[in-house]
């Protein structure tokens with residue numbers, strides 16, 4: 178028998194402008210996206226009612242993180258005043274901040290395992306740690 182792993186995920190959309198510094202092409206100009214973020218959470222054991230985490234609680238965490246960027250120029254919102262606003266860096270940001278928020282919940286039973294960021298229907302970046 179393998180080691181059990183349960184995973185749930187939740188998806189969010191927010192609208193924000195950005196510009197990719199040093200890109201050298203059109204993406205260096207200010208432009209916007211409806212960013213689509215999917216946050217995956219995993220656990221080796223379920224809680225007493227059979228959940229990794231309630232979808233509503235995962236939604237709350239990710240919604241808080243999205244709120245700081247919604248209808249903003251992301252390049253003006255820390256840490257993206259210093260870090261380039263690529264989909265890869267945004268995925269890492271959600272992964273790290275999501276895990277920071279989950280660390281205090283249920284003795285660290287649940288972690289963010291993966292974050293996917295779509296800049297548009299065809300362009301996806303994924304961050305996870307191995």
Ligand SMILES: Nc1nc2c(c(=O)[nH]1)N=C([C@H](O)[C@H](O)COP(=O)(O)OP(=O)(O)OP(=O)(O)O)CN2
Nearest residue numbers: 195197204208210262263264265296297299300302
């Ligand atoms: N690896 C990455 N490449 C690019 C990123 C990125 O975050 N990581 N970002 C951009 C731009 O933000 C751009 O807005 C999105 O790129 P793209 O998907 O190419 O968007 P287009 O609308 O130009 O795409 P088409 O599908 O060709 O119309 C660029 N690259």
Ligand SMILES: [Zn+2]
Nearest residue numbers: 204208210296
């Ligand atoms: Zn873009």
